[in-house]
Amino acid sequence: MRKIVSRFFTSRCSFLSDSILPFINEILNYSSLSIVGLEKNTGKTECLKYVLKRMPVDSRRIAVTSIGIDGETVDQVTRTQKPEIVLPQGMFFATSEAHYRQRRLVSELVDVSDENTSLGRVVTAKALTSGKVLLSGPPSATGLIRWMSQMRRIGIDLTIVDGALSRLSSASPAVSQSMILATGAAYSANVNTLVQKTAYVVQLINLPLADxxxxxxxxxxxxxxxxxxxxxxxxxxxxxxxxxxxxxxxxxxxxxxxxxxxxxxxxxxxxxxxxxxxxxxxxxxxxxxxxxxxxxxxxxxxxxxxxxxxLQKSKLIAITVNPTSPTGFVLDSGALCEKLSEAVGLPVYDLLKN
Amino acid sequence: MQLKNVIDSPCALRFMLDRLELQSGFARRCLLDMEMLTDASGIGDSYDVLHHFVGFLATTDPVRVSTLLFKLQALKDISTTIKNLEHNATLEDIELFEVKHLAILTVDVKGLLHEQGMDRVVEVPDLNEVIAILDPDGLKIATFYIYDSYCQQLRDLRAKMRQHPELNDQLLLEASEIELEVRADLSKKLQPFAPAIRQALLALAHIDIYLAKAVQMKQMGLCFPVISSDGNSRYEGMFHPQVKDALESRGRRFQPVDISYGLKPTLITGANMGGKTVVLKTLTLCQYLFQFGFGIPARSASIDVKSHIFFCIGDEQSVEKGLSSFAAEMKNIDAVIKASRKERKILALVDEPARTTNPTEGAALVAALLQVLAAADMSLILTTHYDIEPGDARCLRVKGFDNGVMNYSLVEVHDGEVPQEALNIAQALDIDSEWIALARDIVNSNR
Incomplete structure (x- = not known):
């Protein structure tokens, strides 16, 4: 009986994952994407997982990495549980030597950088089976740019960066061509405030390029x-x-x-x-x-x-929301998406609901 | 004496290194760690190899050359990994990747150099057997993991993982035991190749360095020197690349200089702004370039090998040591005298010694220095404004103002008398006329 139930759930989930949100296809028009969370626990990791799961790894060479302290099993700030990233077979990923040794998949090394982080050098590999990995990529903006150009050199079509929008991080996600913004109840528990604050960030992201x-x-x-x-x-x-x-x-x-x-x-x-x-x-x-x-x-x-x-700007492709705050507070997802979408003029998605 | 110890010499050796187009950071480190060559045969060998590389650049398809340079950019320092291998350690995946990466790079570079026999000029070992160990499927690409082909059991486990991802954790654990055995086995097979891998690493760095030196020779118009065997050094059309660049960027021309010196002191006198300091700087630079195997900035050069080079330029203050400019200078020259009593084959270049003190004692110090060092079997080149008795020293003088234009060439004269051109030059610089006229009166009344 248990077996039947679990099979039922698996098939249901895969049915859902087949319904691809429109922005997934738009990502493929760019050679780099960063996924940026406005606050811890705004669902950035969920968003990354959602995107990774739907990337056409058979037809495109796609590499993923993270800047900042993402990829830890437990969130460093709020101590909430943070899952490891599950990579599909065929995807490339960059992480530190220390986290590479802890990977839970079979992978083929393709590059070892000269840059040293506190967790060792940044190595890039291709997943030969699906499995879990902790991502801890280049710690600085120059390191990130160097990694991205090295990826182009070895024939990667798209790089995806799990970017922290933290004042502590010197690596700016704005070095990538496109961007997805993750916001949610963790950023503000009041719908109106959340919409205003997010709309302001969107306004900044959409500032024009200097001549x-x-x-x-x-x-x-x-x-x-x-x-x-x-x-x-x-x-x-x-x-x-x-x-x-x-x-x-x-x-x-x-x-x-x-x-x-x-x-x-x-x-x-x-x-x-x-x-x-x-x-x-x-x-x-x-x-x-x-x-x-x-x-x-x-x-x-x-x-x-x-x-x-x-001087540098990314194309904002989509906004995702996580209506649940780490303290357990839940906002009305439908109303939130609608209000936010109206305020910023861009599609807004609740990935968990979809 | 390593290159990194003298890189910041005021002769601007760093300028030459900054303009050396090395492809890898590892080659730069190797070059900086290089010991100064102090024997004629070592220097001769180094220039022989450089000759081959200059010829290689001249006769090879530029596309092939840029492919070679591009390949060398991927050179990385894996000496820690090689050390682990030498000590019989089991290498981990990242280290095995590094070894394979280097082995493939070595085979590629060797292939590009082979046609002209350049892989024998710098001995590049054959690492095909190393590749074979790390490339069981014969894919010839620089990636690595513990391939399925190493062990059937591993292949089965991984196939199972792909079918049953939910069992991954258990299967990975089983697989990791097998992977460990494979790694130990691979490391054991690679161990005998450790010396060849180390040789390959250094060979590629040397190829990078020689190519960069050869490119620089062409870019800057440098020459191959002759190694002098009679203790004399001779330069024709010598120039300082940094000063030349600076002048040319302001639309002016550098006037090359001819100069020679042997084992007795040489005294250079001449007007201010006559380029005396630049001559000493250039001679120092040339001597270092020679003993580190670079092209020489001159039309032709014949250079004597030295074991110690001293460049004492007067205006350095040792603030950290709390020394005034005079004290710092005295200490520097003192080191030359002390060395001259113990060693032979010294080149000392001293710029206007004792210039910051009073002319009576200053002139005496310079005259005495000439006498003290004349006794030693060394090359000394000294500039001064003081009027001193040259003794045995050979005297050179900057030609100076010639129809209102400074002529920087050096002429041999037979006394140490200094030209009195300071007032003319000041006048040409449009300095306050009342001041200069008054000075001229004082000079005339003293005569």
Whole structure:
């Protein structure tokens, strides 16, 4: 009897997994994807599992890795249970030497990087059977970019990065071409607040790219604050970060754009707003993860004619929600998806419900 | 003395290394760890090999060369793995992967070099047997796992895993026992090849280094030196690549210099801005490049092998040691004198010694230094503004201002008299005329 029941469940599940959500096909139009959670336990891992399960590993060479401290069996922050990732046979994956030794599948090594992490070097392998693995990939943005280009070199069609949107992580998920955003009750337990907060992040992800000349000019600068005058001349405003109290905007009447290489914070925008001539200046940041500005101030700045653009941007493909918070609180999934979808103009999915 | 110990010498050796297009980080480390060559035969052998590589680049299809360079980018330092193998350890999957990766790379590189016999110029061992051990299916691709072909039982277990994923954990445990045995067996079979694998690792690094040196020779217009056997060194059309680059980027031209020196002291005098310091810098750079087997920045060069090279440039202060510029300089020159009493085959290049002190004592220090070091069997080249009695020293002078243009060439003169051109040069620099006129009056009244 038990056997029959379990078989029944297996077939039901596989029936469900055959109904593929539309964004799965869109992923295949890009060579890289990052899956970003707005908060711990917003269902990022569920989303990753959902995506991995539906990737056409027989026809495409697909590699997955993780940045930050994901892939641990127990969540480091909230101590809730965190499953290992189950990889389908045929998928490539990158993890640290230490976690490679603990893998629970048969796999073939294809690359060993030079980069050392606290868990050893990052190795890439192909799963020859399906099975579980802990993912702990390149710890830095440059390491991630290097890994992605090495994957292209060995013929991988698509790289998938389980990306942490954490201020602690120096690896920005914005290096990938496309992105899926995972949000949920863990981010806020109030539907309206959750929708507003998520819509703000979506607005940041969708910030426009700076023009080509600025991208090549600013792309080479890795620190400081710079401004560009109307003749295209680059000037250093400050070697400090935007956190500094000692930034003055004198003599910048002909300023066309300001590039902030590090984080963009409230104080900087406030000082800028106090300058009548610079109210509608264009601020350029590396990517949306560098913006730490409150939604209110951001809106005021934009309303007054200011603009913010980025050097690097990902195409946001979809948003997923997890209506359950780690404390056990559950939001109404249907209402949440609808409200959020309306606010951001993108399809929103509850993967557990689907 | 390793290259990394002298890389930051003020002669700008680092500039040459920064412009060396090495393909792998491992080759760079090998080069930095290289001991300075102090015997003529070692230097000669090194240049013979470099000659072959220059010829190889000139006669080989560029596509083939770029394939070779691209392959070498994949070279990784696996010496820890080789050490484990030498010590009879059982290698783990990642280590076996590294060995296979290197073996395939070695066979590929050997294949690309074989046609011109270059795999004998740098001895590249044949690692096909190593590949055979790690590639039971003959796939010839640089990936690795404990293949099913190693053991039928393993093949069966894995087939079962694919059919019954729910039994994975139990089956993996069973399989891991077998994998362990296979790894031990593979390691045992590989162990006799450890020396060949180590040789291959170094050979590939050397090929990377020689190719980079050969490319640099062409790019920078460097020459092959002759190894001098009479204690004399001679340069024609010598230039400093970094200074040349800096001048050319400002639309100016570097004037190459001819110079020779032997085993008695050489005294260089000349006007300010006459390039005396650049001459010493370039001579130091050339000597190091020679003893590390690089191309030489000159039209032609014949260089004597030295065992110790000293470059004392006056303006270094040892702040950490709490020494003033004068004290630091005295200590540096003292080291030369001490070495000259023990060793032969020394080259010392001393830039304006004692220039920061008063001219009376300064001139005396320089004259005495010449005498002290003239007694030693060494090469000494010294620049100065002091008017001193040259004794046995050979005197060279920068030609100096010639129709309003600085002529940097060196001419042999028979006294140590220094040219009095400082005021003319200051005038040319458009320095305050009242100051310079007054100085000229004072000079004339002292005559």
């Amino acid at each position: 080509d000349s600025m991208r090549s000019l600013f792309g080479a600068l890795d620190k400081g604050i710079w401004w560009l005058d109307d003749e295209g001349k680059l000037n250093e405003l400050s070697s400090a970060t935007s956190l500094s109290q000692h930034i003055h905007f004198q003599g910048m009447d002909r300023c066309r754009a300001i590039f902030v290489a590090g984080a963009l914070v409230d104080g900087f925008i406030e000082k800028l707003r106090a300058n009548r001539n610079l109210k509608n200046v264009e601020i350029v940041v590396r990517d949306f993860t560098r913006i730490f500005v409150s939604p209110q101030l951001f809106r005021l700045f934009i309303k007054a004619g200011g603009r913010i653009s980025v």
